[in-house]
Amino acid sequence: MSNTTWVNWGRNQRCTPASIVTPGSVDELVAAVRAAGQAGQRVKPVGAGHSFTSIAVTDGVHLQLDRLAGLVAADPSSGLVTLRAGTRLRDIPALLAPHGLAMENLGDIDAQSISGAISTGTHGTGDRFGGIATQVRVLEIVLADGSVVTCSADERPELFAAARVGLGALGVLSSVTLQCVPAFLLHAIEKPVPFEEMLGSFHERVAAHDHVEFYWFPHTDWTLYKEDTRHPADAEKRPLGKVRSYVDDELLSNTAFGALCRLGHHVPGVIRTVNKISARALGAREYRDASHTVLASPRRVRFCEMEYAVPRDTITDVLREVRQLIDRRGWRISFPIEIRVAAADDIWLSTASERKSAYIAVHKYFRTPHEEYFRAVEDIVGAVAGRPHWGKLHYLSAADLASRYPRFDDFVRLRDELDPEGRFANDHLDRVLGSRVTS
Numbered sequence: 001m002s003n004t005t006w007v008n009w010g011r012n013q014r015c016t017p018a019s020i021v022t023p024g025s026v027d028e029l030v031a032a033v034r035a036a037g038q039a040g041q042r043v044k045p046v047g048a049g050h051s052f053t054s055i056a057v058t059d060g061v062h063l064q065l066d067r068l069a070g071l072v073a074a075d076p077s078s079g080l081v082t083l084r085a086g087t088r089l090r091d092i093p094a095l096l097a098p099h100g101l102a103m104e105n106l107g108d109i110d111a112q113s114i115s116g117a118i119s120t121g122t123h124g125t126g127d128r129f130g131g132i133a134t135q136v137r138v139l140e141i142v143l144a145d146g147s148v149v150t151c152s153a154d155e156r157p158e159l160f161a162a163a164r165v166g167l168g169a170l171g172v173l174s175s176v177t178l179q180c181v182p183a184f185l186l187h188a189i190e191k192p193v194p195f196e197e198m199l200g201s202f203h204e205r206v207a208a209h210d211h212v213e214f215y216w217f218p219h220t221d222w223t224l225y226k227e228d229t230r231h232p233a234d235a236e237k238r239p240l241g242k243v244r245s246y247v248d249d250e251l252l253s254n255t256a257f258g259a260l261c262r263l264g265h266h267v268p269g270v271i272r273t274v275n276k277i278s279a280r281a282l283g284a285r286e287y288r289d290a291s292h293t294v295l296a297s298p299r300r301v302r303f304c305e306m307e308y309a310v311p312r313d314t315i316t317d318v319l320r321e322v323r324q325l326i327d328r329r330g331w332r333i334s335f336p337i338e339i340r341v342a343a344a345d346d347i348w349l350s351t352a353s354e355r356k357s358a359y360i361a362v363h364k365y366f367r368t369p370h371e372e373y374f375r376a377v378e379d380i381v382g383a384v385a386g387r388p389h390w391g392k393l394h395y396l397s398a399a400d401l402a403s404r405y406p407r408f409d410d411f412v413r414l415r416d417e418l419d420p421e422g423r424f425a426n427d428h429l430d431r432v433l434g435s436r437v438t439s
């Protein structure tokens with residue numbers, strides 16, 4: 001045993017791996033996978049530990065890939081950029097800046113590794129934009145037998161369709177080639193919008209603007225709406241002032257919000273009032289800045305989260321039902337519920353696979369029990385064949401998931417072919433994919 005306990009960001013998953021290996025090259029990565037095979041041990045690559053499920057947990061060899069990070073190549077004319085697998089999203093803007101490039105879209109934070117982000121289907125928002133995995137053009141993968149293969153739309157297309165959102169089940173990604181775009185600015189407008197007005201205009205707003213999302217504050221009639229419009233990099237920047245940015249993003253969204261969550265945890269009766277204050281405190285603001293600065297922001301208040309993708313046109317009814325549920329049960333929910341969208345894509349286990357999607361994300365402060373709330377919301381999204389985010393909490397297993405993904409069985413078949421001994425398995429993958437066929 002390594003005697004080192006690994007803990008995820010949400011503090012709800014931990015493990016003590018038999019050993020921790022930190023390869024600094026593809027050769028070292030291959031050697032680690034081969035050595036584990038000879039010793040009969042399981043292997044689990046891990047990124048930044050920002051998944052809420054036990055997907056990155058192992059009692060075998062934990063492959064921590066922070067040393068396998070950085071830029072391999074960037075071609076400004078094609079926009080193709082190859083990164084080592086452990087590269088953190090937050091480091092990518094500085095790597096791309098000298099080449100005048102940027103990632104096409106991002107999620108809410110940038111702490112994740114590129115491999116962890118794509119492997120679980122991490123996404124941002126935007127009618128015309130898919131999750132981060134849709135930006136991938138080539139993957140280099142170390143398979144269970146220690147061989148190193150590449151895949152793309154032309155080379156091993158089945159593996160490419162599966163491994164872009166591969167759940168860490170098919171092999172260890174050693175590098176990722178992304179289709180980047182010329183660097184751009186985003187003009188952000190954030191403002192409170194009444195709940196009913198938001199629901200009535202949501203689809204129109206999504207169609208009219210590049211990136212649209214909103215948060216509904218439970219127990220209030222208010223949402224906080226955000227729309228971002230893309231502008232060329234040479235457009236005028238109008239960044240938030242340092243003080244405004246500190247007050248909104250650090251003080252209100254993190255420090256004060258954290259204190260209110262702690263208060264709500266101990267005295268749930270105050271949550272209704274606190275949410276009304278929060279919905280008003282985060283007022284309107286407008287700014288224009290580099291894309292990654294506008295899309296991702298710090299999250300310092302720890303929480304546990306469940307997020308489901310639903311068919312786009314069901315989202316407003318789903319949110320209404322969740323609102324009725326919260327009222328009916330008399331729960332006190334301090335975290336706002338987040339709504340985003342994504343374009344349909346062709347990745348087998350992407351939550352937007354072959355389906356134009358909207359996302360509903362529910363959160364609970366990490367010290368507060370979440371299961372009753374999450375399970376009840378899961379029942380609501382289940383009625384519209386919702387698909388859980390692979391890195392966030394849910395209670396489904398392979399039997400439930402198979403009918404929600406057109407290519408689920410193909411993914412499992414490929415997993416069984418590539419990893420017949422379950423080198424990359426763990427209990428979580430056995431639950432969501434089913435354990436492998438042993439003959």
Ligand SMILES: Cc1cc2nc3c(=O)[nH]c(=O)nc-3n(C[C@H](O)[C@H](O)[C@H](O)COP(=O)(O)OP(=O)(O)OC[C@H]3O[C@@H](n4cnc5c(N)ncnc54)[C@H](O)[C@@H]3O)c2cc1C
Binds near residue numbers: 065116167169299392
């Ligand atoms: C505060 C917070 C905010 C978040 N915001 C968003 C958001 O806006 N949008 C969204 O969609 N999600 C979001 N998430 C979820 C998060 O993006 C995913 O859980 C993502 O997987 C985390 O990346 P990671 O590097 O931490 O991966 P980990 O959690 O460390 O690993 C996730 C999976 O990736 C696999 N993996 C890692 N590296 C490799 C590799 N080299 N090869 C093969 N498999 C690998 C692991 O084995 C595991 O199965 C958020 C999470 C948190 C905690």
